[in-house]
Amino acid sequence: MPLTNPDAMDFLLTRRSRPAKTLAGPVPTREALIPLLTAAARSPDHGKLEPWRFIVLERPALQRLAGLVGDCGARLGKSPEDIEKARGTYETAGLVVAVVASPKVSEKIPAIEQTYSAGAVCLALLNAALASGWGASWLTGWPVHDREFCAAGLQLENQESIAGMIHIGTETAPPPDRPRPDIDAITTWVAA
DSSP: OOOOHHHHHHHHHOOOOGGGGEESOOOHHHHHHHHHHHHTTTTTTSSSOOOEEEEEEEEEEEHHHHHHHHHHHHHTTTHHHHHHHHHHHHSSSEEEEEEOOOOOOSSSHHHHHHHHHHHHHHHHHHHHHTTTEEEEEEEGGGGGGGHHHHHHHHOOTOOOEEOOOEEEEEEESSSOOOOOHHHHHHOOOOOO
């Protein structure tokens, strides 16, 4: 019989992301953030390539990114409403960890597996923040899918992309629940 961890399983069965707009200060200090980043870095990483990295965005950096959203949105033909919504995501955030998918050249590990690893890092960071008592949310948004925004605002290399923007702060309102998947509808059992 396997050794169980009922507290961890209960956490996983009941976890809920917190909407980024409901997060406020205080945010984790650098000292408090290190264990969360360390937990996230323990994600599956076939080949030990570390095909991801972190950019911790504090208030001044988030304000700078908010300023870049307008030009980016205009260049992409976004509506004024879309631009304001995206700008607000940065303007109101207290702390965001950008998880950068940074694939490495490898004959053995396909690029898609490296991308999956970066996604696993996002979920692990989100769960580590929630398990530590912080509110957290995994977002992206159209600006981080734009090469020029990522190069100018985050200094990403050409082969890099954003896997997730993990907003972390103090929860100000209980998160709403949402319908969950019907496990029977999405599961196929194969016995032979």
